[in-house]
Amino acid sequence: MLVGVRHPAPGPGPPGPDRPAPSPARRAPPISTSTAPPDDTGGASEADTAPDAPTGRRRFLTYLLAAPTLTVAARLGLEAAAPAAAQTALRAAEATRMSAQEASTPSQLPGLPDVPDILDLGDALTVAGLPTSHLLVLELTPAGRVVLWLPRVEVGQGLTTAVAMLVADELDARLDDVDVPLSDSRPELLFNQLTAASNSVRSLYDPVRAAAAAARARLVTAAARRWNVPADTLRTAASTVLAPDGRRAGYGELAADAATIAVPALPATPKTADQLRLVGRPTGRIDARDIVTGRAKYAGDLAIPGAMPTVVARPTTINGTLKALDATTARAMPGVLGVVRIPTGVAVLAETFDQALKARDALVITWNPGPVAGLCDADIRARLRAAHDPFIVPPPLTRYVDGEFDFAFVNHAPMEVLTAVADVRPNRAELWFSAQTPIVAQQTIAAELGLPQDAVTVHVVRGGGSFGRRLFFDAALEAAQISRAAGRPVKLMWTRADDMRHGRMRPASHHRVRATFAPGRVLTYEHRAATVRTDTRHGLGEALTAAGFDLSLAGLSIAQAHFLLTEKNPYDVGIPTQLLAELPLDVHTGSWRSVYSGTVRVADEIMMDELARRMGEDPIAFRRARLRDTAGRAVLDTVATAGSWGRPMPPGQAQGIGYHDEYGGRTAYLVELDATDPKNPRVTKAVIAADIGQVINPRGLEAQLTGALIDGISVILQAGNHIDNGAVRESSYADFRYARQRHTPPVVEIHLMPPSGRPGGAGELGVPAASAAVANAYARATGTSPRSFPIDF
Structure with missing residues (x-):
């Protein structure tokens, strides 16, 4: 596959190393002496951090709790502000729910922000984790290994590499010297060990940088004391502290002295964007060699x-x-x-x-027999259709467009069973x-x-x-x-068949959408989503409560809170209303990549194409004129220009567009699809533009966006799970028809916008936009309006 990529402009300084880091198993043991007592700026006692360590052992630990006073104050300020933001969002959610149910007042006035614009699910999870964010542990061994114990899981998304880059950049360490092993379960972290909602980099960005900056300040202070020179005359590079006269000391040999320093001689302030040398540069995975050689252990x-x-x-x-x-x-x-x-x-x-x-x-x-024995897909679709609340009756003579959409169950189907x-x-x-x-x-x-x-x-x-x-x-x-x-x-x-037939699936759903419009304006937009109940018994409800959401007060289920914190229409579509209804079927469901957005936003994007057609506008121009986000318009412009939107296509072929913003990121996918044989359509080209603020590792982001493209191709065109008499029909990749190499486009171009602001989420961002682009391209190529997905089911 040919991949063309435009990266954001990197900061100054030489490029970082692009070699896989040694496995954590090869780390040298920590130093064997005792540590200084804890204080509010940096020390940590061995009794607090390693109760099982032998007497007399010393290791160098940095906690965010031990960060400079300014950092701690900023963190405490966030803790105070976060519940207020949560309650603001909760009140907005309750107003939306009540007004939509009563159908007497609009759920939102035109131009006002949606709930996720105030506080999205990733923000809520970050808030829930704030009280324990200071428990992040950075360790420096006498062998010079920098070890960041990651309270998340690596499942192929490249998180360990991104975190290693943050640590290496702040610490001025060689990337090869950084290890990122996964932490065991740590109950003291409460809600801060959850890998979900595209939240890991967003929530770890500040704590990781602060911990590394605190470590660097202590290493420099240790060297200054050793050489009896002012600390501000020293600099750090390549895991070494350097003096103007040429003296140098590696981090490993300074670790023991650094561990005794309570108050560093320099402020432990994370670097500014223009000081970064690794962050933003395309970097290979630190575990790549271990994966391909079998050293990585599953x-x-x-x-x-x-x-x-x-x-x-x-x-x-x-x-x-x-x-x-x-x-x-x-x-x-x-x-x-x-x-x-x-x-x-x-x-x-x-x-x-x-x-x-x-x-x-x-x-x-x-x-x-199980509780759904006898039920088939048609029965479930009928029950979902019956679960909807009615539309608001439009005024007489009002022009409107209606759409109904079915989405099948979808298996997660990870490669490792x-x-x-x-x-x-x-x-x-x-x-x-x-x-x-x-x-x-x-x-x-x-x-x-x-x-x-x-x-x-x-x-x-x-x-x-x-x-x-x-x-x-x-x-x-x-x-x-x-x-x-x-x-x-x-x-x-579990065998593949075990997980296909008894594992978790994205719930089947049915969507009803009605948009009313007048010349040049969309007046109202109602979206009714009915899904089989999503199982959320993985701590989400407790995390939302910790973030300041009193769900019982608002009369919201966990799923409804999740829906309100993630789902929004990014366009000015007059007065929008979104409602979720859940069908309580006793089947195994779970949060599949992008959760509700993978169906809700796909239906929305199909409707945007249909509204544009009815109103006589170009699909991209229609979106661009109504997007409420300036950065989103830039993403659309980039993909339209790079993808030569509107170029003539042979009969049976067409372009399609899809846009989505979520978790602080935004992306647009433009695909070209050949449906000359409508039963065997194929995406022949994809152009992707994305803006997620500060990109840590462009290669990791490219991989996420490409994976989302393959997901979109799969679930729109051919991959899904059938229910036959209370059983899942599919049993392997042979009949769960996920896209193979022959289904993937030979040309993929990825355009990353210049870095701006803090990192946004990327893991779930691309699926809705990619799926919508494929669906819209198929509709334009075939002259049809597909309403049931996957199309070939």
């Missing part, structure tokens, strides 16, 4: 002593239950170590996975798995096992993809149940 790669391969036989329908079991044949098969009943099925332990799978297939099981290792003993438990919500997982598993929370250790392992799937820890909970019942450690693997 849960399935771990060699935990005694952990036996395990698989589970599952019901024939969603949430079915066990009625009868005959395991005689399976127990007698070679290598089989045990057969165990758990609430979700029957587990088989064996010496190899092959033996476990064969024994599982030999089980004779009768299943009770779910795997978890569990070792449960009578008085403790230890687990290893990839977790976006490790604290909630730890709490839930402890409750299931009847253990105190601190008796359960959750080791967070990198994941091979997620897209929201690893917000839930189904495999880990099962592994704990199996280990307890079997009395031995287990390594549980």
